[in-house]
Amino acid sequence: MVARILVVDDVPANLKLLEARLSAEYFDVMTASNGTEALALARRTDCDLILLDVMMPDIDGFEVCRRLKADPLTFHIPVVMVTALDSPDDRNRALEAGADDFLTKPVPDVVLIARVRSLTRLKMMVDELRMRAAASIEIGMLAPDPSVMADAGKGGRILLVDDSKSSYERLATILAAEHTIEVEPNPSEALFHAAEGNYDLLIVSLDLKNFDSLRLCSQMRSLERTRNVPILAIADPENSTRLLRGLEIGINDYLLRPSDKNELMVRVRTQIKKHRYVDYLRENLQNSIEMAMTDTHTMLLNWRYAEVQLKVAATNAIAKSERLAFLFLDVDNLKIINDTYGHSAGTDVLKEVSVRIRKSIRGIDIGCRYGGDEFVIVMPQTDLHVGSLVAQRFVRSIAGELFSINGGERQIAVTISAGLAALTGTNDSAKGLFDRADAALLRAKADGRNRVVVDNG
Structure with missing residues (x-):
């Protein structure tokens, strides 16, 4: 990608000289003859570096640099002062205004080009991070x-x-x-x-x-x-x-x-x-990235991310003839809890279920909130027998300990239903695994809830 350089100088000969030098090195060059024009160009164009003269008639370069560094739209653009001034005080004044460097005229071509390349390379790296950060802000993830x-x-x-x-x-x-x-x-x-x-x-x-x-x-x-x-x-x-x-x-x-x-x-x-x-x-x-993967209420992974991981895990397990179990969970009668104690109580229940899921699973397992009152756990290297033991223990742990709701003002009993399935062979798939676990969960709820139903293929 070609870097775009804004050259600011009130002397036409200096503008042409710098433009010729930079164009010969295949930079895209824009010019401005005063500070006001430079500030406007910097705000409306995507420039990668500003070469700025100090002594200009309307606004001097020090003030232009200060304004650039105070503006959120131009704060990140490197600024190099290129001027006939050469005293330490002038150099320090430029740096304190926010300039990235201070070059005294006449600047040798090799020094100028090396500094421009160095600063534009770093600027482009920062731009990539800024672009991703801006995308996050636009979709409401994070504020600057x-x-x-x-x-x-x-x-x-x-x-x-x-x-x-x-x-x-x-x-x-x-x-x-x-x-x-x-x-x-x-x-x-x-x-x-x-x-x-x-x-x-x-x-x-x-x-x-x-x-x-x-x-x-x-x-x-x-x-x-x-x-x-x-x-x-x-x-x-x-x-x-x-x-x-x-x-x-x-x-x-x-x-x-x-x-x-x-x-x-x-x-x-x-x-x-x-x-x-x-x-x-x-x-x-x-x-x-973490927020894009995470359910904000429970802080478990969300299904959008976990679905991809399930497909990857299933593909790898089938290719290597390994075991893989899939557990589908549903909180029993969450609507009744919401209607009786309020939706904040239902949220408390979902959060506590997620806490107990995190405590129950291994590092290689994937626990996520599927949506509403449903959760899933992907268990690599796990067959139906072991998966059933895990599921039974988890269902008992939910029923065996009361849930605190509404800031600890009340404790209620909660139960959960579970459907379990495992890969059956090379002709199986992530979708097949999901569908069988889902069907097993429906049977668990139909049979009276608070139980595990295992799909035996």
Whole structure:
């Protein structure tokens, strides 16, 4: 996928130059000649990166960046300041406004393209998570958390990998004012240390003695437990070639020595904020997946998910000539409970049945709410005899202990009926198994309820 870059500069010659550079690398380029136009374009187009000049006539670049980072529609778009300004104060002001980087004109082509590629690659990864999170919100699963945008990027856990004592002592002292910092002076132990800790940021010196720091960064990117943790590289100015290689490997940001204290703090905050935002999106996605699989009243799996698992389990069992049992359950007279004690009492009963199901099944079993007052349990590696013993024990456990309803104000007796079936051979199927268990359940209810009926094929 081609990344779309928005270039903002009030000088036409600068616009044409940057557009030509980026187009030659097959980026899709849009341009804006002032801050107002840039803000409007960023809101209505899907751009992947904004290259932003500072000195513009209507709104300066610092203010444009602040507005972009305060807007939920553009908060996630990386911004790189490209300007003739080169003082540390200007750099820090840009970073504090929310910029991801600050490049001083004239910018060498190789530096510009490497930074653009690095930031757009990370942006596209975030976009995939955002798209899935947005889909969850649209169907009413989860609401966005405004506090994510307001995160200050402080209070992070940082691992500093540096074998120069004077360097790591200075960096650790500065960072300790806002973060928890751990130092690993032995590069050989750094990967294990990074994998064992739950870090928000990894800071790696590219000037390690007798150790390939880029290989360490590459290993951090390939290891699952550290793959998504941002890496901030610190290097001497003469190491610019290795820095560019590091951006290709997956380094998120870098700082040149001698590092300015304020710039260090701002870059660290920026990376921690991004990491927390991505973690929020991943957690949002995981919660959405779990909610899509789960019945919200009972917190058991829902039938939509369990039906797929039943088909998979039946197919595998038939192919391997293994056993598989299917138990269909129905709470007896739930309508009478609802009519007598209220629907909240009926909900209490369903929740308690689900709790007892979870306590009764094995790790390989699949328990779910089928709908209404019905539940199912899929039992791999289980024949009719064992399945019948499980079903009988469960029916007795339901009848043998009273159910608390209406907040514990009352206790009532509840019973359950069950129909059990098992695979009969290679010509059987998930549907056949389901239908036979369903028919057995109907017989259990017709025969007086509070019992198990086994389908013998």
